[in-house]
Amino acid sequence: MPTTARTVLFHEIGGPEVLRVEDATIPDHPAPGEVLVRVEALGLNRAEALFRSGTYYYQPALPASRLGYEASGIVEAIGEGVTELAVGDPVMTGPGIEMSAQGVYAERVVLPESAVLRRPGSVDAVTGAAAWLTYTTAYGGLLETAGLKPGDHVLITGASSGVGTAAIQVARRIGAIPLATTRTEEKRRGLLELGAAEVVVTGESTPEAVAKEVRRLTGGNGVEVLFDAIGGPGFRPLAEALARGGSVVAYGWLDLRPAEIPWNWPLTIHMYANMVLTGTPGGRRRSTAFLNAGLADGGFRPVVGEVFEGLDRIQDAHRLMESNTHTGKIVVRV
Numbered sequence: 001m002p003t004t005a006r007t008v009l010f011h012e013i014g015g016p017e018v019l020r021v022e023d024a025t026i027p028d029h030p031a032p033g034e035v036l037v038r039v040e041a042l043g044l045n046r047a048e049a050l051f052r053s054g055t056y057y058y059q060p061a062l063p064a065s066r067l068g069y070e071a072s073g074i075v076e077a078i079g080e081g082v083t084e085l086a087v088g089d090p091v092m093t094g095p096g097i098e099m100s101a102q103g104v105y106a107e108r109v110v111l112p113e114s115a116v117l118r119r120p121g122s123v124d125a126v127t128g129a130a131a132w133l134t135y136t137t138a139y140g141g142l143l144e145t146a147g148l149k150p151g152d153h154v155l156i157t158g159a160s161s162g163v164g165t166a167a168i169q170v171a172r173r174i175g176a177i178p179l180a181t182t183r184t185e186e187k188r189r190g191l192l193e194l195g196a197a198e199v200v201v202t203g204e205s206t207p208e209a210v211a212k213e214v215r216r217l218t219g220g221n222g223v224e225v226l227f228d229a230i231g232g233p234g235f236r237p238l239a240e241a242l243a244r245g246g247s248v249v250a251y252g253w254l255d256l257r258p259a260e261i262p263w264n265w266p267l268t269i270h271m272y273a274n275m276v277l278t279g280t281p282g283g284r285r286r287s288t289a290f291l292n293a294g295l296a297d298g299g300f301r302p303v304v305g306e307v308f309e310g311l312d313r314i315q316d317a318h319r320l321m322e323s324n325t326h327t328g329k330i331v332v333r334v
Helices: 045-054 123-130 132-145 162-173 185-194 205-216 230-240 276-279 281-298 311-323
Strands: 003-010 018-027 035-043 070-078 090-093 108-112 117-118 153-156 177-182 197-203 223-228 243-251 268-271 305-310 331-332
Touching: 003 070, 003 311, 018 108, 018 311, 045 153, 045 162, 045 311, 070 123, 070 177, 108 177, 117 281, 123 162, 123 305, 123 331, 132 162, 132 223, 132 243, 132 276, 132 281, 153 162, 162 177, 162 281, 177 185, 177 205, 197 205, 205 230, 223 230, 230 243, 276 281, 311 331
Parallel strands: 153 177, 153 223, 177 197, 223 243, 243 268, 305 331
Antiparallel strands: 003 018, 035 070, 035 108, 035 331, 070 090, 090 117
């Protein structure tokens, strides 16, 4: 008898309503270099909503596409040649996954060993599902790409997102000073409690007004790093709040409208893609070591906005993600 696992699939691009939970066939045993993971929890990411709707940087393979990058679970079986993991290990997933064929929204999933990372035994499944992509993106963008240093100011836009909340904690961990933007006063309080030095509530403010406030908060000097996931017309004025010689790290582009180049030269603009870092053995090793150290000693506390119970709630979880009313990560417990 073939082995099956309840799996989230979609057969056409569209909104959350296209997601279906179906029985999908999985191998009886992992092939050489592969790992079978029993999934305990899923962490949702904006990329998955874009992929489902056909607006991600690569297209789903229809008529039956899987979905999802990030899960935590337990290793149930390993293929020949797997040396870094053993049956029973708690793990997280993320690096190098091609969602159509390897998406992790499922009860069980078979993945290459390189896509499965050890999770500290003290870290529960929900926390593990909310951690990998957010903290490795913040680590790679802020430390390896921008070279953020102790005492530097960093402006984190859209800071109530999963990556934004992680970036606040990463900056604090190395002694940098995180300034954050968010749209509402309610979210402001949560970001201050998380460790933001200052929070600018954007509301109906123009990007120019936000940039002016950032310069005031830094004594007129500006920030050494802008960590931005929004782009669009607000890109230029916010980048002009950089200190001389500062760096912009654009790790997303939620506003698809054109952006102008800032004129406060000299500055450096980086377009950051996390898979470039975590797609290499060295990058995976460094980013995972940084993440696991913070998780193990309690310095990193992933912010979980809501936990949904069961794969059957996947449509509701995607609707909440698209509402932008939550703070931090959305997790589905399998």
